[in-house]
Amino acid sequence: xxxxxxxxxxxxxxxxxxxxxxxxxxxxxxxxxxxxxxxxxxxxxxxxxxxxxxxxxxxxxxxxxxxxxxxxxxxxxxxxxxxxxxxxxxxxxxxxxxxxxxxxxxxxxxx
Amino acid sequence: xxxxxxxxxxxxxxxxxxxxxxxxxxxxxxxxxxxxxxxxxxxxxxxxxxxxxxxxxxxxxxxxxxxxxxxxxxxxxxxxxxxxxxxxxxxxxxxxxxxxxxxxxxxxxxxxxx
Numbered sequence: 684x685x686x687x688x689x690x691x692x693x694x695x696x697x698x699x700x701x702x703x704x705x706x707x708x709x710x711x712x713x714x715x716x717x718x719x720x721x722x723x724x725x726x727x728x729x730x731x732x733x734x735x736x737x738x739x740x741x742x743x744x745x746x747x748x749x750x751x752x753x754x755x756x757x758x759x760x761x762x763x764x765x766x767x768x769x770x771x772x773x774x775x776x777x778x779x780x781x782x783x784x785x786x787x788x789x790x791x792x793x794x
Numbered sequence: 795x796x797x798x799x800x801x802x803x804x805x806x807x808x809x810x811x812x813x814x815x816x817x818x819x820x821x822x823x824x825x826x827x828x829x830x831x832x833x834x835x836x837x838x839x840x841x842x843x844x845x846x847x848x849x850x851x852x853x854x855x856x857x858x859x860x861x862x863x864x865x866x867x868x869x870x871x872x873x874x875x876x877x878x879x880x881x882x883x884x885x886x887x888x889x890x891x892x893x894x895x896x897x898x899x900x901x902x903x904x905x906x907x908x
Contacts, residue, residue, distance in 0.1 A: 691834060714894050725798075725884055725899030726837075733893075771836065780888070780895040781827070781852075786836035 687785035689772055694791045701759040703788045705772030708753065712774040716782060717746065717757045720769040729757075729770075759790075767792045796821045798900035800885050805905045807879075815870045815903045817885035825889075826868040827897070830854060831882040840883075843868055872905065879907045 686708045695701045707715070714733045718726040732739045732746045732755070739746045745758040759766055769789050773782035798819045807813045819826065825844050829837040839852030843862040857876025862868055872879045885900040 723902070723904075725886075725901050726897075727899070728896055731894055731896075775895060780825075780890070781839065781842060782895075782897065784837040786834060 687772055687774055687783050689770075689785040689788045691786065692789050692791070694793065695762050697762060697764060697792055697794050699762055701757075701762045701766070701790055701792075703757045703759075703770050703772075703790065705755040705757075705785055706753055707755065707772070707774045707783075709774055709776050709783070710753070711776040712753075713776050714774070715748065715755050716771075716773040716775070717744075718771040718773065718784075720771065720787065722768075726771060762790075762792050764792050764794070766790060798885060798887055798898055800883075800900035800903050803901065803903060805903055807905070807907050809907055810874045812871055812873050813879075813905065815872065815883055815885075815905070817868045817870065817900060818866055819868075819887045819898075819900075820866060821887055821889070821898060822865070823887035823889050823898070824865070825887060825895075826862070827886040827888070828852075828858075828860065828868070828870045829884045829886065831884055831902075837884065840870065879905060881905060 688706045716731045717729045720726045743760045747756045769787040771787045772785040775782045801816045827842040828840040838854050841860040843849035859871045884902045886897045888895050888897045
C-alpha cells in the first residue's frame with residue numbers, strides 16, 4: 684500500500700535554515716502537501732506542490748520534489764522559534780482525494 | 795469567521811462507556827473526516843463522508859461509529875468496543891480548489907479513558 688516516511692525529529696538553531704525530508708511510495712501521486720501542527724492544535728496547510736513541478740517557493744518556504752526518487756523536502760529559511768511544530772508530509776493520488784500522511788517531523792528551534 | 799469547531803477540547807471517560815465527539819463546520823464543505831493521532835504515529839483515518847447521509851470506513855473504523863445527518867455536522871462515537879480509545883481526535887473538512895483538495899482541521903479533542 685501507499686507509504687509516506689519522515690524522520691521524527693529535527694533540531695536547528697534560530698536563524699539557520701531547516702530542511703525536512705519526506706519519501707513516498709505511490710508513483711501515481713498527483714500532488715503532495717506540507718502541513719504544520721502546533722502543540723495541542725489541529726493541522727494547518729502550509730503549501731502543496733503538483734507532481735509535475737520540481738520546485739515551489741512561498742516566502743520563507745521552498746518545496747523541492749524529486750519525482751524520480753519520490754523525495755519531497757521542505758526548506759524553511761531563517762527559522763524562528765515560532766516555527767517549532769510538527770510538520771507532516773502527505774500525498775494524494777488522482778484515484779483518491781484523501782491524503783496519506785507521514786508520521787510527522789518535530790522541528791525544535793533553539794536559541 | 796468560518797471554521798471547524800470540535801468540542802470539548804478535553805474529555806475523560808470511564809472504560810466501557812460510549813462517548814460522542816462533536817465536529818461542526820460552517821465552511822459549506824461537502825466532505826468531512828475523522829482522524830486519530832497517537833504520538834509518533836501520524837494521522838490515521840477513521841471515517842469520512844463525501845456528502846450528507848453517506849459515509850465510508852477509513853483504515854481504523856473498528857470500535858467507532860459516525861452519522862452525517864446535516865452538512866455542517868459529523869459526530870464521532872467512540873464505543874466500548876474500541877480497545878484503546880485514549881488518543882487525540884481530529885476532525886477535518888475539505889474543498890477542491892485549483893485542482894487540489896485542501897483539508898481544514900479543527901483544534902482536536904483529547905480523549906482519555908480511565
